[in-house]
Amino acid sequence: QVQLVESGGGLVQPGGSLRLSCAASGTRYTINSMGWYRQAPGRQRDFVASVTIGGSTNYADSVKARFNISRDNAKDTVFLQMNDLKPEDSAVYYCNIRTRPYNYQYWGQGTQVTVSS
Secondary structure (H helix, E strand, O other), X not given: OOEEEEEOOEEEOOOOOEEXXXXXXXXXXXXXXXXXXXXXXXXXXXXXXXXXXXXOEXXXXXXXXXXXXXXXXXXXXXXXXXXXXXXXHOEEEEEEEEEEOOOOEEEOXXXXXXXXX
16 A cells, blocks of 8 residues: 655744655555645645656746755655745645556645745
């Protein structure tokens, strides 16, 4: 059974930083892509950032200059360093992985990030 265990969310003031982590386990396939999505109340779940097993990264325009995604392939763990946080970054952040082959997709349970003074 695939499990994604997220950590690192919390409350931070505007301009502050947080680092999210997500450790994956239980998949028999290679994890090709690891990434993060977020969902604010009353809104759809939006893409934030992703990183492939080869190290290629992709970011939403709204976070490109402020967030950095990385992964430890040996530990199947992905990190999201979030800097210069803004109130509009407040949301539940979900870890996402996609496998190779078959492109199976799995989600974490979500971790709350709140940016407020």
